C-alpha cells in the first residue's frame with residue numbers, strides 16, 4: 001500500500017529549543033497511527049508540519065507525495081482539532097458546504113456527511129451557539145466532506161459523551177476500512193490502544209518506540225498481582241521477584257516480573273490470601289516505562 005504520510009529525518013527548533021530531532025514516521029493508506037507522548041514531546045509541532053501550518057526546517061514531510069505547504073496537497077488532508085474556531089456568521093450547513101468546495105468537491109457532498117454524523121438537524125444553527133461536543137462533530141463533518149486520503153485527529157473525542165464517542169470511532173473505522181490513513185494524538189490511552197494499528201511514542205522530540213499496541217505492552221515484563229493478604233509490606237517485599245508493593249484499601253497490588261515464582265511462595269506463606277488476580281501491563285504502563293512520565297488523563 002502507498003504511504004499517505006511520509007516524514008523523514010524531520011527536525012524543528014523554536015529559537016535554541018529543539019522540539020523535534022530526526023523524526024521518521026510513515027502512515028499507509030488504511031492505517032491509523034497513534035502519536036503519543038507526554039506534554040512537550042513535540043506532537044503539536046509534528047502535526048503543524050503535516051498540516052503545512054509550520055514551515056519545514058529540516059527533513060522531508062510529504063502528504064500523498066506532495067508538500068503540505070501547497071494548497072493542492074492540503075486537499076488530501078482532513079483535520080479534526082480540539083480547539084477548532086468557526087466563523088460566527090456562518091451556519092453549520094454553510095461551514096460544511098464551504099469545506100466541501102474548498103476541497104474540490106460539490107457543495108451537495110455536505111448533506112450526506114451531516115446525516116452520517118447525526119447532525120443534520122444542526123445545519124441551520126450557528127457554531128458559537130453549539131455545545132463543545134456538537135462543535136467537535138461539525139469539525140469531523142468538515143474534515144470528512146473533502147474525502148481526505150489522510151486524517152489528522154488531534155484530541156478528537158474531547159467533549160464527546162460515551163455514545164457520541166462510540167459513534168465517532170465507528171465512522172472513523174468505516175473510513176479506515178475504505179483506505180483513509182490517520183494520525184491520532186490523544187491523552188486517552190485506552191482509545192489509542194483500542195483503535196490504532198500502530199503506536200509511535202515521542203519523547204523530547206525523538207521517536208522512542210514504534211510498534212503495535214500489543215507489541216509495546218508485550219515488551220514489558222511486568223505483571224500486577226492483586227489480592228487481599230495477611231502479610232505486611234516487608235514480608236511481601238521479601239517474596240521472589242517483587243518489584244513494587246502498593247496498598248489500595250484492603251487490597252495490595254504487587255508488581256513482578258515472575259508471577260509464578262511469587263505466587264508459589266505467597267500461597268505457601270499466607271493463609272489469608274484471597275481475591276487473587278493477575279493482570280498484564282497495559283499500554284499506559286508501557287508509555288510510563290518508555291518516557292518516565294504519566295501521560296494519561298481521566299476521560300471527560
Ligand SMILES: Nc1ncnc2c1ncn2[C@@H]1O[C@H](COP(=O)(O)OP(=O)(O)OP(=O)(O)O)[C@@H](O)[C@H]1O
Pocket residue numbers: 014017018019037038039040041042043044045046
Ligand atoms: N511557538 C513556540 N515557541 C517556543 N517553543 C515552543 C513553541 N511551540 C512549542 N514549543 C516547545 O517545543 C516543545 C514541543 O512542543 P509541542 O507543543 O510540539 O509538544 P506536544 O507534544 O504537542 O505537547 P502537549 O501534549 O503539551 O500539547 C515544547 O518544549 C514546547 O515548549
